[in-house]
Amino acid sequence: MPEGAPVSVVSFSHLGYDSDQISEVTYNTVKKLADDGLLRALYVLDTEPTVSLDEWMIETPIPGGKTLPRIIYLLDQLAPIDGFDPRQVISEIFDRIVASNIGGGQIVHLFPEFQHTAERAKREELTTVVYARGCHPEETLRLYEEEQSRFDADIEVPYDWFHRYQRTYDHADHVFYLCDYVRETFIERGFSEDCLFKVGPLTVDPNVYRPSRSKSTEFTVLAVSNMTPLKGTRYLLDAWDLIDIDEAQLVLCGGISDDVQAELGPRIEQDASINHLGHVDDIAEQYRQASVFVHPSLTEGFGKVYPEAMASEVPVIATENGPTEFIDDAGFIVPIRDPKAIAEKLRYLHDNPDEAQHMGERGRTIVEANSWEGFSQRVFDGHKTILKNLQ
Template sequence: MTDVSLVGYADIGSQPGQDFTELANALFDERILSQAYCRGIEGTELPEERVTTPIPFGRRFPRLINGIGRHVYDIQNRYYSEYMFDYYSAKRISKTDDIQLHFSPGYPKTLEKGKEHSDQVIVRTATEYEREKKKRLAPEYKKYTINSYPIPKKRIKRREETINKADKVIAISKFVKESLINGGVPENKIDLAPFGVNSDDYPTKTEDIDKFTVLFIGSININKGVPYLLDAWQKNGWEYDNEAQLILGGRISPELEEIIEEKNINNLKTPGYVEPRNYYQNASVFCFPSLSEGFGKVILEAMASGLPVISTEYTGARDVMTDGEEGYIVETRDSDVIANKLQYLRDNPEERKQMGDKALQTAKENPWDKHTNKIIDIISDDNNSK
């Protein structure tokens, strides 16, 4: 029987750590989880002896660093937190497992320890290969006169180092897999396991909505393509339309604060970080025009709420959507196309409902255990082929 140690900078049992939690539970249910190394514990049904928080005092130090980062936007809080997690995880690993599974790249010390104590190290990655992402976003940073790429070079180096040294890499979308190949990772080293969603966790949208409501959930920054959504809204002439509203739910970056102020869209709402379920069920359309997104769980969450989705080819949309059925998959940086799709969905409520119904059906066909079972299959196949 395969023994797997799972390593990830996440809080098991939390909403942001849902995918880590689901994977840990699935490995345990298969009786192959040896140990889960995580940042913190918010709640878990796993036996206490199967979960380790390597950092002294658990997640207190990382939370302190992250708290500072909320007030100092460009602080490299994630780098320092991950470095700390990697340092202490490497110290805590002592037992021999068949496979060490990294929930995300960026832990080179832990990987080296895994090479010593495990037969195989597998790294799951949920973002575009960093060098490819940096090239893709360079025009945006030039356009908006942003001086530096937000992810420090040393963090990029650590992430790429673990991907390149891993025995196997699991990509969570076709887009991520393509970026890895373009970045020089051998294709035969990469497996694909797209995300899923627990549809029952998301109430379907309210039938009677007073206004045509377009929703975006996520970090409100350049990378997410939000300026193109704002441009599309204005191209449709909706900025003073009392029968429509645009909601951006999430933390706003400094450069987007300036852009939003300049746009002066009267019916734009920015409630900050929100519980998305409350917003999905009161929206008409979900729009996620990201320029680079490993997957975008919000796409499936919105689909599970019965919303048609407009997203780009550089997300996980291609893994779970067919253009024109659950919504639309558009090219990045094209506010004209976004505007046209939004106008069409507003003018055709019956087709909008049909797309929303199809989105819900598709979401139900992609539960979380489809993702975790695929990872278990990859682990089992690799271990049996040794």
């Protein structure tokens, strides 16, 4: 570890692995910290050889790297047990090992699932910075329980995860957040504005997500997410029932949880205008063929689906509980749980293709104005401010 470096970063990621979204965030979190001599250590599950960080900075605390996680996932596939969550088990193992090793420096920067590391950091009198991927866990839990009362199918609320996140935030000195909506949920729960640092937005490579000049004439509405109760899929389907557009299709990309499948599966399967593709390897091509992107989520910290769609020059319909300041005039913002509002905006974009095109073009301009270097700089500036205040 570099002598005197103040910041240790803990992330549940395979650093450099393209399919791991957290990996890209983690790399750009530590890059400038490392370049400027502030990074003491980075704790991750494993790392790819292509990662351009000095090896002595990277700690992989679980013996064997990916081997143990792969065994746990394989055992779950071969002999699944009700209530057994392999990701939670691996995360718990990782958290406890890191907690036993953390120490030195001044700051521990971690993700909210690491309650044991946060507790140990406080005992060591280290300053704890939590990177908030989403809103305050009490707000997420409130929305989850509200959906539980609305669903026809049984929803199993993951209380273990929420309590784990809550205990981590109980030890947080500072929170790095991605959008204004998330900030407000923390202020409502008693966090001081002085301890909150905005590091968003995230971005994507505009060379990968780019517009198509040969789209189908069919009006294609695209939704991309793993469909869980808080992603709002039921409200999108209700909106789809409200509109009557010839030669239109709704394309759903992503997995579907058991509870959402139980309630919505038959509706999706029986509607010939809905195409559920499941996991899609080349999601960029789906954006290129889309007329509109809809993300009816009840809560979002900053899903990368927004810049993916905007870079592809696809107008966005999103809810108020997300990065509305980033979307700006590249689409429409609607209330949560409002199928009528979604349907009205879909109809408008169908009937006004020139305006839809202009929104898409503005979206790409917004994405091109942001960069991962900007994200790295905001993370770096946050840590520099915290370190200055610790002197």
